[in-house]
Amino acid sequence: MHADIVVLPGDGIGPEVTAAAVAVLQAAGRRYGHTFRFETRLIGGAAIDAEGAPLSDATLDACRKADAILLGAVGGPKWSDGEIRPEQGLLKLRKALGLYANLRPVRTHPVALTASPIKSHLLTGVDMIVVRELTGGVYFGRRTRTDIAASDLCEYTVAEIERVVRRACTLARGRRKFVVSVDKANVLETSRLWRQVATRVARDEFPDVRLEHQLVDSMAMHLIAKPREYDVIVTENMFGDILTDEASMLAGSMGLLPSASLGEGRGGVYEPIHGSAPDIAGRGIANPCGAILSAAMLLRHSLGLDAEARCIEKAVADAIDGGALTADLALTGIAARPPLGTDAMAAAVIARLEVECEAVVLRD
Numbered sequence: 001m002h003a004d005i006v007v008l009p010g011d012g013i014g015p016e017v018t019a020a021a022v023a024v025l026q027a028a029g030r031r032y033g034h035t036f037r038f039e040t041r042l043i044g045g046a047a048i049d050a051e052g053a054p055l056s057d058a059t060l061d062a063c064r065k066a067d068a069i070l071l072g073a074v075g076g077p078k079w080s081d082g083e084i085r086p087e088q089g090l091l092k093l094r095k096a097l098g099l100y101a102n103l104r105p106v107r108t109h110p111v112a113l114t115a116s117p118i119k120s121h122l123l124t125g126v127d128m129i130v131v132r133e134l135t136g137g138v139y140f141g142r143r144t145r146t147d148i149a150a151s152d153l154c155e156y157t158v159a160e161i162e163r164v165v166r167r168a169c170t171l172a173r174g175r176r177k178f179v180v181s182v183d184k185a186n187v188l189e190t191s192r193l194w195r196q197v198a199t200r201v202a203r204d205e206f207p208d209v210r211l212e213h214q215l216v217d218s219m220a221m222h223l224i225a226k227p228r229e230y231d232v233i234v235t236e237n238m239f240g241d242i243l244t245d246e247a248s249m250l251a252g253s254m255g256l257l258p259s260a261s262l263g264e265g266r267g268g269v270y271e272p273i274h275g276s277a278p279d280i281a282g283r284g285i286a287n288p289c290g291a292i293l294s295a296a297m298l299l300r301h302s303l304g305l306d307a308e309a310r311c312i313e314k315a316v317a318d319a320i321d322g323g324a325l326t327a328d329l330a331l332t333g334i335a336a337r338p339p340l341g342t343d344a345m346a347a348a349v350i351a352r353l354e355v356e357c358e359a360v361v362l363r364d
């Protein structure tokens with residue numbers, strides 16, 4: 001197949017990890033006979049510097065026309081005090097493309113278990129997916145600011161809640177048929193609406209799916225105390241943002257977690273859950289696995305290439321289990337060898353890809 005992919009590297013480690021993910025996609029394309037055409041454009045701080053805005057109309061237009069978008073990360077200290085901020089570009093992209101559901105899978109790799117600060121017996125077999133609402137809530141509400149006060153409005157409509165809960169319940173049907181909806185219904189009106197709508201949608205449309213509710217503060221605790229119990233978690237924008245950064249420590253590093261931002265169409269934005277990591281940017285040491293696994297999600301969700309996606313996921317898991325570890329994992333003392341840099345990690349995944357592709361093809 002032929003696919004047009006817009007690459008938005010962004011800032012900080014964004015260009016480093018997207019280059020690694022593109023290399024893996026190219027290798028998978030060669031192996032399976034697909035042509036992926038990559039068009040690189042600016043977003044975030046890089047776009048502010050070069051184009052005066054964090055997401056230009058021309059870039060947004062290219063994104064609308066593409067089959068899928070691979071994104072690195074935006075932001076950094078250089079732009080953090082300005083009126084125009086890199087993060088506005090990412091928020092605009094999500095809203096303009098109607099990408100209301102952000103899928104963030106969390107799995108643990110046997111070797112990387114030791115990298116987690118959490119006891120390994122709690123982590124074996126963790127396999128959950130967080131469905132984060134992505135175009136509503138406080139990140140998109142009206143903001144006010146005076147010299148002595150500020151406000152950010154949190155709003156949700158019934159329709160916004162229905163569609164993301166439906167997406168979560170549909171996903172759960174292909175898994176353990178268990179959804180936990182996370183809110184703060186003991187305090188927030190938006191959460192009371194969220195809970196009411198989630199209950200109705202699950203009861204009326206997904207009688208085969210078990211739905212439970214959990215308050216976000218205690219969820220933050222349960223996520224660490226009994227992570228294996230969770231299957232699908234659905235929650236609003238900010239809660240999902242925070243809980244998934246926390247959940248990344250189950251896997252061992254923020255650098256491991258991918259995401260897919262989806263709407264009603266086939267297109268989507270695929271990006272690791274982490275930010276631009278200014279503290280390690282430019283050193284070639286960032287873990288590219290989150291970006292590479294995001295590329296796998298791109299193949300699955302936007303291009304319908306499930307076998308190829310599984311092949312990349314298995315290659316990443318096997319490379320890690322075989323001891324290919326970047327500094328974020330190796331620093332914990334589990335690697336005898338010096339840690340791999342970003343490019344070497346991508347090369348280790350590509351080397352495994354040849355073996356895995358064979359195995360996946362034979363299995364299918």
Ligand SMILES: NC(=O)C1=CN([C@@H]2O[C@H](COP(=O)(O)OP(=O)(O)OC[C@H]3O[C@@H](n4cnc5c(N)ncnc54)[C@H](O)[C@@H]3O)[C@@H](O)[C@H]2O)C=CC1
Binds near residue numbers: 277279
């Ligand atoms: N989707 C996006 O583009 C996001 C952008 N940001 C932006 O990123 C900037 C930095 O934010 P932070 O709060 O520092 O979060 P961050 O996610 O960039 O970094 C948090 C910590 O995790 C480490 N880390 C992150 N990704 C890593 C990787 N792939 N390999 C190894 N270590 C990794 C970093 O070195 C840092 O110590 C801010 O400007 C923020 O707005 C933050 C989150 C998401």
Ligand SMILES: CC(C)CC(=O)C(=O)O
Binds near residue numbers: 087090091241
């Ligand atoms: C707008 C982004 C910087 C929010 C975020 O942290 C994320 O999507 O992970």
Ligand SMILES: [Mg+2]
Binds near residue numbers: 241242245273
């Ligand atoms: Mg975040």
